[in-house]
Amino acid sequence: MSAVKISVEIDGEQHDISECAWFFISPCGCTHGVTTVKDYDNGGWITTPEAAHVHMTPSKAVREQDIARGEKIEIGLRSGVTHRLSGDCPHTPQWGRAELPQGTEWGRAQNARNIHIVDEAEDADRIDWDYRTPRCGGRESLFEIHRSVVGDAPMCKKCLALVEPVL
Ligand SMILES: [Zn+2]
Ligand SMILES: [Zn+2]
Structure with missing residues (x-):
């Protein structure tokens, strides 16, 4: 029996990759998410920030937008998860x-x-479709605002520019 050992350098010290996790860091510097270093789909380990990002965010367009907006992905110690996410x-x-x-x-x-940015439903729990006009000036259409349908789509650049003028 032999096993490949992967060690990761964190703050100048070597750690076995099994002691690590991938951290997702917002543009402000706060950690907002974490994912395992174990690659359950393919076996073995997730060894690059890009692969960790794919694991967390399947949509390529959303990943590109994350990076463009300053999202960072770095490996760190699993023992720090609770502290960093608390x-x-x-x-x-x-x-x-x-x-x-x-x-x-x-x-x-x-x-x-x-x-796109649209008006909220009057009833916050409503998850069905409603006619709404996007703030960017797009035409009125049936929009759904439930998390389950917006999560894997990139934000309209025009709408984003209305609320994030820096981009
Ligand atoms: Zn923050
Ligand atoms: Zn828009």
């Missing part, structure tokens, strides 16, 4: 995310590639 982000905007105007949400029209 606090709330004290920054404005929180988690480096675009702060949406009150009463608006990201929404997605059927089969649309991008999500």
Whole structure:
């Protein structure tokens, strides 16, 4: 029996990769997510930030937008997970995310590639479709704002520019 050992240098010290995790760091510097170094799909280990990102965010377009907006992915010690994920982000905007105007949400029209900023439903629990006009000036359409449909789509650049003028 033999096994390949992968060691990772963290702060100048060598650690076995099994002691590590991938951390997802918002543009503000706060850690907002973590994923395992174990590659359950293919066996072995996830050894690059790019592969960890694919694991966390299947959509290539969303990954590209994450990186363009300053998302960082780095390997760290698993023992630090609880500490790094325990606090709330004290920054404005929180988690480096675009702060949406009150009463608006990201929404997605059927089969649309991008999500747009649209008016929130009056009933926050409503998950069905509603006619909404995107803030970027796109045409009125049936939009869905539930997390399950917006999560894997990139944000419309025009809408993003309305709330994140730096980009
Ligand atoms: Zn923060
Ligand atoms: Zn838009």
